[in-house]
Amino acid sequence: MKSQKAPVIIEQTQESFDLKIPPLDTLIAYALRTSPTLKMQESLMRKNSYLIKSEKSRWADAIATDITAGFGNQSLLVQQPTGDITNFNNFNNGYRVGATLRISMYDLFGRKNEVGMAVSEYEESRHKKDMLAKEIVSEVTSLYYILIASKNIMQIKSEAKHATALNRNMAEKEFNEANIHVAELSRIIEISSKAATEYEIAKQELYKNIRIMENIVGVKLF
Template sequence: MRFHLFQLNKILICRISLLFVVGVFAVTVCHGQNRSARGLVSFGASSGLADDTLYLDINQDVAVQLLPFDDIMKVAVAHSPLVKYQNEVANSLNEGYEIAKVQILQNVAGFGNYSTGNQILISSGGTTLPGQGTLGQIANGYRVGVDVRLPLYELFGRKHQVRQAQSNYKAAVHQKEVVELQLKRDLIGIYQDMITTQQLLKILLIDEQASLTAMRVGEVEIQKGQITADAMASTTSRYVQAKTASEQAKGNFLKNVHYFEALVGMPIQRLRRN
């Protein structure tokens, strides 16, 4: 009879312990992340940064939550200060090219005037035409004309100056393409790093939860004398290592997200799919 009671108590203890483990694992939430009603995880509060709350679904890939990469690249090009600067440089050199093409006109000048009153031209000479006196009057009225001067530089140097201005403009356009290409390479790198660190964070959060559950069970078992202090210390150390790894992964993930936002020039919340 005592043997059966002992077996029954042992079975009840095992079932209670198993239910306790399952219950702790079910309600355990990784310390340092807060899940909102919409199932999104807030990392800002856990990082200790004010007004720096990032809402993302940690269980869903970032690439699925955000816009397609080509659309993100267009946003980055539109907001990049380097691209804007290079675009203004290209526009300036294009204007210089247009000026160089018409600069030859600075050697052409027009003039016009209007005169009134008598303007007597006194002429002298021994021979005069029949019926013409020694004095003649210049008719009054408008006078217009064009003055054209063509230096040798315009004949031999102007075409080279125009070509130089055109080449400078084309070089600026190509430099803009280089800047956009470099921006795309940087964005691809940060984008992939962000995806990788998110996947690593998901794995480490699972490990942290399992380690925390094991530590909670160990706290109950050591109170009952079922495990030694060394075993409890080992379980606690395992949780600390898992927690440290998850916090480092969380920091790397947040860092990549902020780098990504800086390159795109827009908060990540505005890049989410509708």
């Protein structure tokens, strides 16, 4: 895995200091589009949607039919006046077909409850997705203004660093020319060092907030 490079920030002068942070709406759109949590929730919604369709289609399970077929001689036995018994073929001779319809009362009346539960699960997953989206919007919005403040603070610290560095260079020159005492030079060097340290801390804080924002929105910003 390649290490990420720090954002390039030119710090020589106030005019050259520039770090363009994308608009808040753009960052929110990035975050909503790339969020793994939202993608998982959308998959759950699709699953529950298929479950609703499945439960609705299972109403046919409540109905079952049995079909029977046969062939036989349905002739009647008729006694003749002479006393003989003969067969009398009627329309009942031939094929016979029968059907039995069976209905599951549980599936017939309980299916509505099963569908209702599937619908409730879908609605629950949909509301959870909305909730997660709002949390992401809040998180990105909060970090956005933190990032803006970090940038401004770093710019202030950069100006202080360069101002004190310039003052230090002048003090060292004056000290070399014996125009100021060593105590004054030490005081100016201490102020310059403190300003440089505060600048580095501010820069580190800005870099950290940039990386956090990039992790949330899922794209490289700088």
